[in-house]
Amino acid sequence: MGENGSTNEGNRVKYRRTKSVTRAEEIIEKDYKQRRSQPDKPCHRPQDSLFTWSSGFNNFTGLVNWGFLLLTMGGFRLLLENFIKYGIRIDPMQWYIVLTGKNEGEGFPSLILTLYTLVPILICLLVEKGLSVEIIAEGLGIFIHVINIVVLVLIPVVIIHTHGHIFSLIGASFVCFSYSILFMKLWSYVQVNMWCRHDSVSPKSSKSRKRTQSVSIAQIQKNSAQKNGTDGVDGIKKEVHHPESLVQYPQNLHLMDLLYFLLAPTLCYELNFPRTSRIRKRFLLKRILEVVIGVNVVMALFQQWMIPSVRNSLIPFSNMDLANSSVRLLKLAIPNHLVWLCFFYLIFHSFLNLLGELLQFADRNFYCDWWNANSIDTFWRNWNMPVHRWCVRHLYIPIVDMGFGKTGASITVFFISAFFHEYLVSIPLRIFKVWAFMGMMGQIPLSWVSNFARKRFGPRWGNTIVWSSLIIGQPLAIMMYYHDYIVTHYNEVLVEA
Amino acid sequence: MGENGSTNEGNRVKYRRTKSVTRAEEIIEKDYKQRRSQPDKPCHRPQDSLFTWSSGFNNFTGLVNWGFLLLTMGGFRLLLENFIKYGIRIDPMQWYIVLTGKNEGEGFPSLILTLYTLVPILICLLVEKGLSVEIIAEGLGIFIHVINIVVLVLIPVVIIHTHGHIFSLIGASFVCFSYSILFMKLWSYVQVNMWCRHDSVSPKSSKSRKRTQSVSIAQIQKNSAQKNGTDGVDGIKKEVHHPESLVQYPQNLHLMDLLYFLLAPTLCYELNFPRTSRIRKRFLLKRILEVVIGVNVVMALFQQWMIPSVRNSLIPFSNMDLANSSVRLLKLAIPNHLVWLCFFYLIFHSFLNLLGELLQFADRNFYCDWWNANSIDTFWRNWNMPVHRWCVRHLYIPIVDMGFGKTGASITVFFISAFFHEYLVSIPLRIFKVWAFMGMMGQIPLSWVSNFARKRFGPRWGNTIVWSSLIIGQPLAIMMYYHDYIVTHYNEVLVEA
16 A cells, blocks of 8 residues: 555655565566656556455455444434434333332232242251251252252242232342242252262262362461562452361351352352452442442433333234334344343443452452354353353253263253243243243254354354344344233233224 | 353363463462362352453454444344335436436537537647647647636536526536536646646756656567566556557647547546556456446435435424434435445446546556545545546645645645535535535544544544544535525425425
């Protein structure tokens, strides 16, 4: 492009020799010099247009700015159009009602159901205590545990199904989320304690463990004097607390330890969580601000933009009007995606870091760089680290170790994941369609497609498929569930409209 | 990110040492190894979330794909919405009427006016002939030339103003374009011939020219045997024709040479244009196809998308309704920008290359990489190379050489450019507002802003300002002119609507 740049200067061209001046180019250059000595101040040279392939030009970096500019403009236009069409719909009073469940029936059933979780938690702890002092036999203990957590996960199904009318949607969702998380946490707690018990009865591994441990503790005590020399370490690694000794198996079985695990931002139990030595006030304050602002932004976007979009999609979707449904889907995709992105940041960065900071929990790896994922599986491995780690540690590896092979383990993980997606959607909405379940199971063929695209057309296309499935898949599911929800619970509204 | 990747594997972490393992990190690592020897299979390590600044993570390449995906979806939605709202409006019959001017008055006035250009062309050639054989005195000749090209540029002004009703918009635009181009071409022709005349009377430079020339011609004749050895040269450079001798001053003054220049895709005259030795059939065919398809695409976009958008903008714009006008402006910006991009490619790549190939004209530098321009001036220097070169060679450098300084020359160039923008818009529309003129003159302060942004915030922001001015500035001008056009010519329509 140096040549084009200099040609711009009209007849004051300084002909710059490139590295590879070939014989033919030399002739052209001489030719040009020859013409340049003429009095008519020539300014033309033989050259291709930039879009001609043989020009070899391929610098289109400006188009990235162009893309983001068009996107910003499009977003701004949608925002403006939305305000013109619907006015300001944001009404924080309604959020208060929805969030606190004031429009539920008498007596806050969601709150009661959430408090009830203490019962299975205490059962679990007592059984573990009994197992550790060998009052309860191993087989019986595991049997009680299984019954306990299965009953736990069924409680919301039964209660919300039979007393559905007294639950608000938000209240029921909260209950389902709490119970699912508790299910995974108790599973992890029971399994880890089982590992510890089995380890303490097999003397060989125990001995080797004891040896390495005593060495390590000595080392740590030696090093602990230097622990303030945090040269070159940034962020949370600066704040790590180095304990003098590690908690050993039966010591951990008390209520405070279990409650710490239940509140901590992780689903995987361990006896000695990495901890920080202090709560960073500035960090905490920032996260609190993010949570407060984030909740407001998400609620505002939801009320102002998503609800009208979802409502408008009902009629064309119900009539199977393909063109209008597609427009509605694409219109809904933008606010839904925006809400999802805000929600992701709010939950996985702001809220979990807030919780971690309060509990001095040092592992903040709540998400990896899923936005760069080149295949669907990479996305699922990266976006929700607490769940992913739980699946690997408590499902995938045990199943592989039991000899079922990696494929079997993967499919089991996907199956259970699909079940919980369905659980978290169907129970609160009280409609038993299988869209969420099918959506999750559909990730398996989609992952083949994305892997094929990545291998065949390059990582950019794999990444594009991941984004498409996120941007299009979610609003499609929302439209389907909304449609079915209205048809199931308010059929007369649809007929009337 | 290797560390995050390996953490994904749950408790099978292989702790990879990075290059800079510091003392503190060593402690953390030992700590972790120590915990790992425990039977509870720990999977947590102290680490920051990726969005926390101290994590040092900054790989967001996936977001580029995200941006382009959202853009594609948005475009597709607009397209679908447009078809639902307006149906298919594309009607090639109307294009035929508009392009051929069948709805003009009797006798194709645009065609007659275009053919009339032969008169000033012949006057110009005859005066040059007279000057070269010294029948006409230098002063008188230049005077006639100036009168000739000034009258040339005024003909459309007078004719279209007085007989406006018999011209179609397209016909009148075509006439104005032809006359503007002819104005610049004849100016160049006259000035180059003047340079040659002045050179031949000043003996010193002439001698040096002759000397270099004879050497060069000898060299070329020597080299011409090797001219088929086009090693390492691609594209048009392969096809360059190497003439045996160069045309000297009075030899060039004949009608065929002038007509070649008038048809050639350049505004700068020279005696020996670089030529190709053959017409590349495949290249020609591709360009013809592009022109045929491109015209159809532009017309279809125009009729289907732009006309309804412009029409809908009229009422809010007329009522000074800011919110609705902004929505209309942003809605119009997308199709207008798309049409402009297609139009740019169609004219500057397809059409000019087609013309160049037919005329075996070897310099195809019709545009530079304006899409990467980091400032408004760079954009104006790069997007329209024929006009830019003409401005530099025939306005800027002569003005600088006359001692008016670079700033004076730049402002003059901008001023004349602004005049022609206004000329090309106002005459065909028959409304004498100064929006186009002001728009062009507004580029000067805008260029200060873009230069400031580039220096202060980096090249990305300069480029973004260039794109914004393109995307927003054009539809704004179109809305203003359309509004004034309707108010001037069809006032009753506006009142009625």
